[in-house]
Amino acid sequence: MSDDWASMFAARKAAAPQPRSLTPASRSGPRPAIEVSRVSKIYRRYSQRKQFATLKSALLSRSLITNLRPDETFTALNDISLTVPKGRTLGVIGRNGSGKSTLLKLVAGITKPSDGTVSVDGRISALIELGAGFHPEISGRENVFINGIMLGLTKREVTDRFDEIVEFAEMKDFIDAPVKTYSSGMYMRLGFAVAIHVDPEVLLVDEVLAVGDEGFTHKCLDKFAEFKRRGKTILLVTHSLGLVERFCDEALWLDAGRIKGSGDPKRIVGAYITDVERREEMELAATDARAKETASAAIVSPDEPASAVLPDTPIETATGPADMFRAAEGRWGSREVEITEVRLLGGDGTPGHVFHSGERLDVMIRLRAPLPIDDFVVGLGLFNAEGICCYGTNTYIEELTPERLLGDAEAVFSIDALDLVEGTYKLDVAVHKMDGYPYDYHRLLHTFRVKSRAKDVGIYRPRHAWRFSGDVRFKKTP
């Protein structure tokens, strides 16, 4: 997979000769803006007991960390080396807890590496937490001054840039009100405006673009673009993969404190998405297995009445779920016919739990009937995360008259194109009599996720196309 990506983008890379980076060896050129070499960061796991035992040990033990056993430490970063040449934008991606923010804090100098060295050339501004130093009781104006000075400006520089900052934050009317009266958006905007006007040579950004409305986000991006044009170096930590693809010169993928990949943003993002899907798959498989286990463990009485798959034939009973559309997951039925296995098969025939919108999906249901059965209906219901039934059908509705079922059998419900929007879906799978008497009812036991690069909304994605006539044009997306 990653090889394909690599070859696809190799051409692009070659076409635009760029300084090789992310290799610590490039010594000959000018000093890089950020150089991180063989850096590890080990945190102590928090435990009351392991606080310093005595005052003396607190003062004299140089090694706050090395004395601890490995099980008491947590390695946030493990032997990381990277170089960002001046004027380049590096996007750092990775799952939560992969060490992205730790890396940023190390580069910012807020924490010190346990091992290795970090060197940064030029004034840094770190957008880690916006408005971190704001005091709620005093006015925005005073806070801008203090925050600016805190970030390394002189009083005079803040005075010169004050109007610009206020303008950028869109805060003209509120600048003299105490900060505690600000909405969280205003707070963030002002914090961002101050930080961005520090005019750093190296800008460190930690997932702060999520603040503010659409308009403000665009303004921030424009500001970043301006920084790029002016040859500033940017280190961007984000979960917005699109941003990395569009905006960064290179990407770095951290996983569990190690560099899992680096280089062309499109390639790295692609590899990262693949990995995320693989993990989701594993996670869903585990959840699925757990749900089934719990359901099988529940006591099943053959006489327990239940309801059918269909919304129009609910049978209310005392013991079964009163309203099956609100019933939690579970399994019930007489087991005269048993569903022994339910598998979801993707377009290439491999079983899985994560599928792409528009792909083929086969639901394979294995059945077993120890004795011959002549009254049976196989049904299936598809629910989204809100519990809304997206689709439900069974063999009875589709006018298949049962004749005989004996021994092991297999039913495949085949969906040519999974035209669902992105989200998590659950399946009801059931065999029951035509009157609704359940043989084996699996309620929301089978989970799968639909992935889609288009972030459309709703339940169902009709096959569609846009057509325009007249003078309508769209920009080409890169």
Added chain:
Amino acid sequence: MLHNLAQLLRYRALIQSLVSRELKARYRGSVLGFFWSFINPLTLLAIYTFVFKFVMPNAQPGTDPYPLFMFCGLLPWTWFASSLNESSGVLISGGNLIKKVLFPAEILPIVTVTANMIHFFLALPILVVFLIWFQAPLTVPELLCFPLVVAVQFIFTLACALLLSALTVHFRDIRDILSNILTLWFFATPILYSYKYAPDLARRFMNFNPFAHLAISYQEILFFPGPFGHWKWLGALAIGSVGFFLFGYWVFDRLRDSFAEEV
């Protein structure tokens, strides 16, 4: 360490603006605002005067007028005690700054001590009114020593504040222990009573109490007639305080890297 200390000079503007923020924020939203800087010590003074003048008449000679005598020691003590109380928690409450902004942490205790010093200065006019009212025997050479005493107290307080703030990050018990120690310390210092007429044994113990020498210095300058005879002790304390400050800063510097993780 010395390098870091020199770096601090670069942060003068930041210290200055943080101190003014501290002062502004302190009384923002209160009706009387800065007047609290006068009212607080006056209330304290009224209470102690009432107790020691009327409820439990003070038998010690030479401390008349008692309110003036007591005020000479009480004001500096308030500066000292509130600085210590606040600085013990200052790194923890300022955790957001230490964790999210590149920022030398020692600025926080420095700001605390400085802000409290400003409060002390703001309360000085009351002392001046008292001095004039009671016609205290002031001489110019003695008054010239006053800034020196303030300077020594500043260094000494700063040393304590650095030490406390750094250690409290790791030993949170310090905050609770501190309030007890400060109560004890207050009564072990000749503020409510006079050093001159204390029993011999008590005087010997008091010699080990750095703040006693500060209090005595203030009293000799502002209250007792005659030349400032305590200057030798003050000089020794000045040297000791500088040493103590360097030690406090060393400890702070040593533990610095752990702050971002522990607060």
